[in-house]
Amino acid sequence: MTQKAQIDRSKDKCPECGYDVVVNSPETGENICARCGLVVRDASFDRGPEWRAFTLEEKADRSRVGSPVTILQADKGLPTIIQDVNKDAYGRRVSPRVRVRMLRLKKWQSRTQFQSPNERNLIQALSELDRIADKLHIRQDLQEEAAEIYRRALDKGLVRGRSISAIMAACVYAACRKMGKPRSLKEIAGVSRVRRKDIARCYRLLLQEISIKMPIPDPGSYISKVAAKVNIREPVQNKARELLRQAEKAKAVTGKDPMGLAAAALYVASELFGEKKTQKEIAAAAAVTEVTVRNRYKGLQHVLRLGV
Numbered sequence: 001m002t003q004k005a006q007i008d009r010s011k012d013k014c015p016e017c018g019y020d021v022v023v024n025s026p027e028t029g030e031n032i033c034a035r036c037g038l039v040v041r042d043a044s045f046d047r048g049p050e051w052r053a054f055t056l057e058e059k060a061d062r063s064r065v066g067s068p069v070t071i072l073q074a075d076k077g078l079p080t081i082i083q084d085v086n087k088d089a090y091g092r093r094v095s096p097r098v099r100v101r102m103l104r105l106k107k108w109q110s111r112t113q114f115q116s117p118n119e120r121n122l123i124q125a126l127s128e129l130d131r132i133a134d135k136l137h138i139r140q141d142l143q144e145e146a147a148e149i150y151r152r153a154l155d156k157g158l159v160r161g162r163s164i165s166a167i168m169a170a171c172v173y174a175a176c177r178k179m180g181k182p183r184s185l186k187e188i189a190g191v192s193r194v195r196r197k198d199i200a201r202c203y204r205l206l207l208q209e210i211s212i213k214m215p216i217p218d219p220g221s222y223i224s225k226v227a228a229k230v231n232i233r234e235p236v237q238n239k240a241r242e243l244l245r246q247a248e249k250a251k252a253v254t255g256k257d258p259m260g261l262a263a264a265a266l267y268v269a270s271e272l273f274g275e276k277k278t279q280k281e282i283a284a285a286a287a288v289t290e291v292t293v294r295n296r297y298k299g300l301q302h303v304l305r306l307g308v
Contacts (some may be wrong), residue, residue, distance in 0.1 A: 014038055051255065056116075071147045072129070074122040082106040089289060118154055120200035128168045135191035136183060138172065143235055145175035152210050167193040177214050182221060184259060186287050219253060220244050222262035222286070229285035232266060238274050240265040251281065252303040256296065260288045264296030268306060 014033035016069045023036040024274045031041040051060035051120035056247045068075050082105055088094055094102075126147060133143050149171040153159055164229050169192040176183045185203075206212060227237045243265045247253050253261055263286035270277040279297070300306065 014040060018291075038286060043137060044267050051068055063262075066222075071144050072126060073153070074119055074126060077127075113257055121154060121159060125154075125159075125168050128165050129172065132169065132172055132188065136187065138176070138183075142172075142175050142179055145179055146171040147208065149206065149212065150176055153206060155158060156209055159210055163194055163198065165192055166198045166202045167196060167206075170206055171198045173199065173203055174206055174212055174214070177217065178212065180215065180221065182217055182258070184287060217258040219258040219261040219265070222259050223266065224260055226266055226282065226286045228258075230266075230277060230281050232270060232275065232277065233273075236266070236269045239269040239272060243268055243304060246302055247303055250303050252299060256299075257288065257292065259286050260292040260296045262286065263288055263293045264300055267293060267297055268300055272306075296306070 009291075014036065016038045017033065017034040017036045019033055022040055023032045026175065030039050032039055037192050068077070082102060084103070086093055086099065129143060129146055129150070132138070138146075146168070149182065150159075150168055153167060153171065158260055169188050173183065173185060173188050185199055192199065207214070214304075217274070223237050223240050223244075227240075244261060246267075247261070259280050263282045265279065267279060267282050270282075279290050279293045283293045286293070
């Protein structure tokens with residue numbers, strides 16, 4: 001047994017004696033039973049790279065693979081891109097004749113890369129998705145979910161005759177709700193190029209045609225968002241969440257706007273903790289009307305029998 005040999009407790013037992021301790025020899029590539037010496041396997045492969053890297057920069061520089069496949073690009077990042085460089089793979093300057101040829105190939109590649117109408121549609125839609133995500137600071141996993149919903153809508157022909165921006169905005173809204181990070185229609189309409197009514201119409205179309213299963217919106221998930229805008233302390237937020245849980249047990253939140261319920265719960269909790277927050281301030285932070293906050297506030301008072 002050499003010094004480089006490694007002892008491993010393998011899941012595969014020796015077929016001869018049933019012992020489960022195997023000696024791995026990287027020099028011969030054999031796996032040998034430690035008790036009887038039977039060669040269990042004689043064709044083990046090292047699937048790692050043949051080079052070593054000691055820093056992240058070295059690893060990125062020596063790697064010969066491209067970027068990972070991503071659904072956020074129309075071609076999923078698979079095609080090879082011809083860059084405009086003056087050197088070859090060995091660092092030598094290329095001749096003018098070769099450079100002209102590569103520029104011509106690059107031009108024809110850009111012309112023929114996206115030929116079908118669906119591919120050109122995806123380019124425009126994913127560009128709109130990137131713009132909305134940048135404005136709303138949406139995480140990458142939510143962007144990927146929105147892109148997946150849009151691709152399914154495109155395959156079903158739902159985009160034909162409709163605004164690409166409206167469908168993509170509806171996909172973003174659906175992805176946020178599906179992943180438990182809801183954004184209001186008013187927020188998305190504020191950064192989109194279409195009206196809220198059009199986004200809502202496209203969202204209902206997606207629910208009908210693609211059969212997306214949406215979880216019931218949780219009003220408690222809006223608490224932190226509203227509280228951050230009016231500087232409400234964490235204990236008050238926790239009390240608001242507790243009030244919403246009690247109201248949910250009493251079945252008093254079904255069919256009501258979750259943002260309005262969150263605003264009303266924050267107002268009730270602020271009153272209980274003696275914080276001076278007006279209904280106008282909280283309504284503005286939640287992007288709802290004062291009448292909505294007042295009605296939900298009265299409803300919580302009645303259901304929970306509060307004396308505030």
